[in-house]
Amino acid sequence: MIKEVIHDPIFLAGKSELATKEDLQVAQDLLDTLITNKDGCVGIPFAGNDAAVFDPETLEEIPYGQNLKGVLMIKTPTVMMGYFGESAHRNKEIFVKDQEDNIWISPEDACTMDENGIIQIIDRQKRGFNCLGMNVYPSVIESVLGKHEAVYESTVVGIPHPVLDKAPVANVVLKPEYRGQEDKIAEELEQIIKEEKSRNR
Secondary structure (H helix, E strand, O other): OEEEOOOOOOOOOOOOOOOOHHHHHHHHHHHHHHHHOOOOEEEOOOOOOEEEEEOOOOOOEOOOOOOOOEEEEEEOOOOOOOOOOOOHHHHHHHEEEOOOOOEEEOOOEEEEEOOOOOEEEEEEHHHOEEEOOEEEOHHHHHHHHOOOOOEEEEEEEEEEEOOOEEEEEEEEEEOHHHOOOHHHHHHHHHHHHHHHHHHOO
16 A cells, blocks of 8 residues: 655664774775675674574574574674663563573664675564564565655555554655656556565565
8 A cells, every 4th residue: 555645754773883993804894795785785793793693583593594584683792781771571682692691682673694694684673564474574665666766755664454464554755746646656656566576476
């Protein structure tokens, strides 16, 4: 379902990491990786840090190189043990102990990791929702909608549905010169989504 919104939605999310001057070559390698890989690619972890993809339901590590969607988990020598003042349940969502008592922290990003260890961020984990038993990540749909020349910006949300669990709904802001053509563009966008779905089956 496509509909236009009056205001321009803005999303600001992310984490910051610190590096020392010894990490400059690693940073250059990361930059080279970002340039040569696809959108959303964040490269590989800095030296001394490990990253893995965990199944969001079982919180077990997905075997390396399977390129399956999951939640990004990071292990570093300096990871803290938890957030002071947060509930035990909330800390359990973010900090996970593996079988060797290593502590992994989640930046709460949904991602994949390929056979070369290259991490690709798909979306914020909490933006994802279930539709017909499948995990749907809004940014994937938003990037498809963004291919249409009339789209200035879009945001996708999941709304409750009696059969689907949640149904994706796109709120689309058109470029000023396309205002007044909403019905025609909505049909074109729905066709783009159908074509993209058939390509990815």
